[in-house]
Amino acid sequence: MIRVGHWWYRGSLLQIAAAVFLLQAAPPNPGSQQAPPAPSQSTNKQTGSGVYKVGGEVTAPVPVDRPEPKYSEEARRAKYQGTVVVMIVVDTSGNVTDARIVRPLGLGLDEKALETVRTWKFKPAMRNGVDVPVRVLVEVNFRLFVSCRVPVAFAEMAGDDPNDLAWGRFPQDALNWWTQKGGVKDFPRICLNDRSSARYAVVSRNSSGADAMRIEVYQLAAGKIQSPALFVSKETTSGGHAFRDAVKYLDRETSKSR
Numbered sequence: 001m002i003r004v005g006h007w008w009y010r011g012s013l014l015q016i017a018a019a020v021f022l023l024q025a026a027p028p029n030p031g032s033q034q035a036p037p038a039p040s041q042s043t044n045k046q047t048g049s050g051v052y053k054v055g056g057e058v059t060a061p062v063p064v065d066r067p068e069p070k071y072s073e074e075a076r077r078a079k080y081q082g083t084v085v086v087m088i089v090v091d092t093s094g095n096v097t098d099a100r101i102v103r104p105l106g107l108g109l110d111e112k113a114l115e116t117v118r119t120w121k122f123k124p125a126m127r128n129g130v131d132v133p134v135r136v137l138v139e140v141n142f143r144l145f146v147s148c149r150v151p152v153a154f155a156e157m158a159g160d161d162p163n164d165l166a167w168g169r170f171p172q173d174a175l176n177w178w179t180q181k182g183g184v185k186d187f188p189r190i191c192l193n194d195r196s197s198a199r200y201a202v203v204s205r206n207s208s209g210a211d212a213m214r215i216e217v218y219q220l221a222a223g224k225i226q227s228p229a230l231f232v233s234k235e236t237t238s239g240g241h242a243f244r245d246a247v248k249y250l251d252r253e254t255s256k257s258r
Contacts, residue, residue, distance in 0.1 A: 051089055051133045054125060061090040061122035061134060069116035069140055072108025076144075077179040080105075081151075082168075082194025084113040084140045092131040094122040102137060105194055106168025107175075113140040148191035150254045153198035153220065157205040162218060162225045167195055171204050171213065171239030178243065187251050195223040200230075202246050204239060215242040217249060 054060045074080075085103035088096050099117050104110045117138060125134040155165035177183050178192075195201065201218045203225075217231035231249045233242040 051135045052125065052127060054134050054136055058127045058132065058134060059125050060136065061094065061125045063120060063122050064094070065121040067116055067119050069109075069112045069142070071142060071144075072112055074175075074179070075107040075109050075142065077184070078107060078175065078192050079144055079146055079148075079184055080107050080109070080192040081143050081148075081197075082109070082141075083196060084110055084142070086113055086117055086138050086140060087135060088117055088138055089133060089135050090122045090125060091133045092124050094124045096120055096122075097133075104168050105142070106170075109142050110168075112142075116140065146191060148193070149189045150191070150200065150250060151193035151198045152190055152250065153193055153195040153201045155195075155201060155203050157203050157216075162203065162216075162227055162229075165201075165203060165225070170202075171243070174204065174215070174239035174243035177240035178247075181240070183244065183247060187247050189254070190247060190250060195220060198223075200250060201225055202243065202250075204242070211237045213237070213239060213242065215239070215246045217246050 052058045082105045083103070084101065084105045087098075087100045087102050089098040091097045096118050099114050101110050101114065105113075117140065124131040126132065153167065154170045155167045156169040156171075157165050198220050201220050203216045203218060204213055205216065206213050212235045214235050215233045216229040218229055219226040230253075231246055233245050236242050
């Protein structure tokens with residue numbers, strides 16, 4: 001599905017669906033009654049790179065051809081869902097000439113999102129009737145048609161601040177246990193999501209030893225960590241064992257509240 005202004009366009013439904021949203025960088029406050037700036041005072045000027053921002057005199061580009069992104073095999077095996085936010089530049093021919101990840105998802109989906117948006121075609125943005133290049137944000141949503149009662153996000157913590165996290169990054173041995181050693185199969189109620197739609201966060205962090213680490217479980221509210229931790233694993237050198245213990249905890253505790 002694509003949203004442009006107040007209009008919605010529904011694409012084909014596939015076994016794996018991806019929705020794309022064209023966003024304006026700074027939507028107006030609904031309660032604000034400020035009049036739009038006069039043409040001579042427009043703030044929608046070119047940036048140093050000669051690219052405009054959408055708004056005021058500058059209209060948004062309209063997508064006309066958007067091939068669906070494909071899932072990475074790693075994300076498919078992990079039953080991982082979520083949203084990649086990408087900053088793109090659409091030139092005066094409607095081509096995407098630059099694409100950069102703003103909010104990553106991980107497990108190969110960032111690369112899939114970039115590969116796909118670079119092939120999209122748009123009706124160019126316009127300013128005073130003339131085609132102009134613009135920079136806009138787009139969301140690429142990766143969704144699997146699977147039931148999920150306990151959506152969980154995962155991240156790495158480098159320091160001591162539980163809100164300073166690298167979302168979508170996790171020890172490889174932990175993900176290997178989840179995808180290849182029975183995690184997905186043995187815990188069907190739990191699935192991996194991005195933080196915007198997850199109820200819990202499973203966070204890996206380095207411990208005192210050089211190779212030691214532990215995994216902590218937090219509740220999430222509006223994508224933000226809620227301290228203190230609900231569960232803290234023992235220090236270990238095996239991310240797979242620690243992740244298994246965290247998943248067992250989540251499965252047991254969420255089953256009690258059913």
